[in-house]
Amino acid sequence: MNIGIDKIGFYAPHLYVDMNNLALARNVEPAKFTIGIGQEKMSIAPITQDPVTLAANAALEILDEQDKEKIDFVIFGTESGIDNSKSAGVYVHGLLGLNPHARSVELKQACYGATAAIQMAKGHVALNPESKVLVLASDIARYGLNTSGESTQGAGAVALVISADPKILALEDKSAYLTDDIMDFWRPIYSDKAFVDGKFSNEQYILFFQKVWESYKSKSGLGLADFEAICYHLPYTKMGLKALRTVLEQGTEKDQERLVENYQISTTYNRNVGNIYTGSLYLSLLSLLELNENLQAGSRIGLFSYGSGAVGEFFTGILQPNYREHLHVDYHKQLFDTRTEVSVPEYEEIFEKTLPIDGSTVEFDIDSDPATICLSGMKDNMRLYINKHN
Numbered sequence: 444m445n446i447g448i449d450k451i452g453f454y455a456p457h458l459y460v461d462m463n464n465l466a467l468a469r470n471v472e473p474a475k476f477t478i479g480i481g482q483e484k485m486s487i488a489p490i491t492q493d494p495v496t497l498a499a500n501a502a503l504e505i506l507d508e509q510d511k512e513k514i515d516f517v518i519f520g521t522e523s524g525i526d527n528s529k530s531a532g533v534y535v536h537g538l539l540g541l542n543p544h545a546r547s548v549e550l551k552q553a554c555y556g557a558t559a560a561i562q563m564a565k566g567h568v569a570l571n572p573e574s575k576v577l578v579l580a581s582d583i584a585r586y587g588l589n590t591s592g593e594s595t596q597g598a599g600a601v602a603l604v605i606s607a608d609p610k611i612l613a614l615e616d617k618s619a620y621l622t623d624d625i626m627d628f629w630r631p632i633y634s635d636k637a638f639v640d641g642k643f644s645n646e647q648y649i650l651f652f653q654k655v656w657e658s659y660k661s662k663s664g665l666g667l668a669d670f671e672a673i674c675y676h677l678p679y680t681k682m683g684l685k686a687l688r689t690v691l692e693q694g695t696e697k698d699q700e701r702l703v704e705n706y707q708i709s710t711t712y713n714r715n716v717g718n719i720y721t722g723s724l725y726l727s728l729l730s731l732l733e734l735n736e737n738l739q740a741g742s743r744i745g746l747f748s749y750g751s752g753a754v755g756e757f758f759t760g761i762l763q764p765n766y767r768e769h770l771h772v773d774y775h776k777q778l779f780d781t782r783t784e785v786s787v788p789e790y791e792e793i794f795e796k797t798l799p800i801d802g803s804t805v806e807f808d809i810d811s812d813p814a815t816i817c818l819s820g821m822k823d824n825m826r827l828y829i830n831k832h833n
């Protein structure tokens with residue numbers, strides 16, 4: 444039985460800052476951000492969007508009534524969850540009106556969480572072939588104003604439906620993974636901003652890629668020639684390229700050209716959104732699938748997932764016949780086309796605006812946020828959500 448990605452949707456908040464402007468405001472050469480880091484625009488989450496609403500908005504567009512009935516497992520991968528007890532999956536389950544006879548949980552291991560969710564979903568569907576699993580990957584990346592990580596922030600979510608006989612990508616069974624207890628990036632419970640050892644994190648990312656790639660090759664007997672494309676977790680778009688370059692010489696000139704060209708296509712959405720942590724790899728996959736119209740059904744796509752701390756995995760999928768018919772290309776194009784640019788001072792003001800932590804009541808102006816699902820306020824330490832369609 445084939446199991447894999449049946450549907451895939453994406454959502455980013457409607458605000459962004461231009462990286463050229465951010466560079467100028469930080470006295471940095473703009474080319475450092477746009478070429479050295481490889482980012483053009485950075486999504487900014489207004490106070491009315493949090494990881495729950497971003498995920499719910501990403502799922503809203505792709506789910507139909509049959510999905511809502513058949514989904515019996517919601518797995519929410521995030522590293523910027525909103526509660527240390529209640530899972531973000533339960534909130535989204537409620538906001539989307541899913542079948543109550545479902546499990547809902549949250550998974551955490553930095554940016555790797557959604558990959559663990561997908562593997563768990565695959566196991567669930569193998570045991571329950573009629574089931575569908577909703578995997579959510581949603582985060583707001585915050586390093587802080589004027590920090591070295593600032594240019595690699597972002598906000599957004601990807602929603603995936605995992606099922607038997609998937610319409611987009613059938614996941615293959617061979618996979619290689621690795622855990623090593625390192626401190627390259629972390630966020631203690633008391634901090635809403637991440638701590639990072641930037642250079643070390645880059646080195647570890649590449650090392651993890653090399654190790655899981657070698658392990659995958661010996662498990663599968665496959666090599667670069669067997670891949671149409673490899674998608675990467677993209678904290679910034681230059682990162683995956685650095686990892687890819689370390690193995691390119693294993694392929695022919697033709698392999699190298701194909702993989703680099705597809706790599707560039709796979710980074711387009713991420714380049715305009717920033718790091719969305721758990722969703723970054725899947726945003727890159729979406730970018731490749733939606734923007735390269737020449738991919739053939741039957742092609743193999745490699746996926747490298749990395750979550751600081753650290754866990755890495757290399758796994759693969761096969762494109763399904765007529766997969767393009769099941770993408771939401773126009774919706775995503777419109778999402779990008781209708782965003783609003785904010786100035787650096789406006790971004791700084793939004794960044795500093797945080798929710799009350801003293802139980803006071805606040806109400807937000809949700810009319811200024813075009814999203815269907817918004818955070819409308821807080822009361823008694825509870826977040827209040829609204830689905831404008833209800």
Ligand code: HMG
Nearest residue numbers: 472474475479553554591592595641644645648678750751
């Ligand atoms: P930095 O010190 O600001 O930048 O840190 P840099 O000095 O290393 O420069 C970056 C690149 O720009 C270099 O290119 C420069 O040469 C180039 P490279 O040598 O690396 O190819 N550059 C220029 N290029 C063109 N024109 C110019 C120019 N000037 C310089 N004028 C860093 C950059 C990414 C380290 C920092 O932003 C950071 O710490 N970010 C956060 C950590 C991160 O993203 N790490 C990535 C791997 S870890 C990961 O992926 C996990 C993560 O997603 C978290 C999770 O799992 O939850 C982060």
